[in-house]
Amino acid sequence: MKPTVLLVDDERLVTEAMKRSLRREPYEVLTAGSGEQALDLMKQHEPDVIVADEKMPGMAGTELLAIVRREHPSTMRIILTGCGTLETAMRAINEGEIYRFFTKPYHEADLVQTIREALEHKRLTADAKNMLRIIGRGLDWNDCLSPLGE
Secondary structure (H helix, E strand, O other): OOOEEEEEOOOHHHHHHHHHHOOOOOOEEEEEOOHHHHHHHHHHOOOOEEEEEOOOOOOOHHHHHHHHHHHOOOOEEEEEEOOOOHHHHHHHHHHHOOOEEEEOOOOHHHHHHHHHHHHHHHHHHHHHHHHHHHHHHOOOHHHOOOOOOO
């Protein structure tokens, strides 16, 4: 199954440019023009990675990513912003637990590589959790101080 990437920006040219950047990658790419539209899409699809702009009408990217963190914790979160202030970065990190923070203009190759790395991070995390579950089944829990991977 192809990994799914959701690109969110109120400027259609930006989402189209990001989508073109990913055309050679083996991903299903979805786009949304607002945080609300992104959340609606996420009811039907479970994206592996979401890339969201910070400044959007209605809902800021940090607000969107905080909701995604709560409702879809395994989705890797990346934020893009045209005004990379310390306050925006701290809010994105603290509320959205983002994977990476990009400022506009961004380098296309850097964004593509970061999405690859985010997908690999997600895969490795899932593999580690699965291994802990498998190992945990073979242990005598009475001899352990706490269960592994639970």
